[in-house]
Amino acid sequence: MANKNFYEAELEDLRRKFVLMGEKSITIVRMALQALEETDLSLAQQVLGMDDELDELEVQIDGDAVKYLSLRAPIGADVRFLTICMKGCSDLERIGDESCSIAKRIRRLAQQGRSVGDLGQIPDMTKIVLEQLRTAVNCFIDENYEQSLKLPEGDRIVDDMNRTNYDLLMARATDDPEYVPIAIELIFVSKSLERIGDHAVNLAEEVAYLIKAEDIRHTDVTRRAPPQQ
Secondary structure (H helix, E strand, C coil): CHHHHHHHHHHHHHHHHHHHHHHHHHHHHHHHHHHHHHCCHHHHHHHHHHHHHHHHHHHHHHHHHHHHHHHHCCCCHHHHHHHHHHHHHHHHHHHHHHHHHHHHHHHHHHCCCCCCCCCCCHHHHHHHHHHHHHHHHHHHHHCCHHHHCCHHHHHHHHHHHHHHHHHHHHHHHHHCHHHHHHHHHHHHHHHHHHHHHHHHHHHHHHHHHHHHCCCCCCCCCCCCCCCCC
16 A cells, blocks of 8 residues: 555655646747737746756656656556646647747837837737647646547638738738848747647647547548648
8 A cells, every 4th residue: 555655645646746837838939929929038038947947857757656656656547647748748848939939020120219019819819829829738637538639620720820820920011121030030920829839729629638548630520721722
């Protein structure tokens, strides 16, 4: 019984670290948008610092999972849990990377010396992406299979908004050549948000596999929006 409780404590610690990483990933996206809206270079720098925290958590989670697999010889659901922790923390780490990319573009935007102005659908995109990410993390916490299947719909909406942003920003750049450098940065910000949404959906798919041992990737339920023609 003592050994069983010890093993369970190790898995619970790994679960705690994964949830913490999920919460930090939500925070870093929210901070990146606030820094963009306010052109807050100090907040953008905090985003870069939080990315280091996500990187460290990824290393810890991977190390703990590999150690458990090597020493405890787990089977069944425990193997799925460890595998999903390793795969999911990679998605969460990439969310940090994309948030850092946004923070770095904020610094370049600040150097343009002009007001960025209207951000198009970027704030609304961020709101949806944050909802996706929160849902994905909650699905892991609550082991909610049905809810995990609902994320692709939001993902398709984000894809559409990213294309709308591209068209809008390119039109502005065409009308005002001096706006071109700003348009380029905002196009990449929008793309980073679209990728964050993808990672949230990836996490939800992984949680679905954890719960029911069913691989739902590339199925009609989770298929992404088709590429723009």
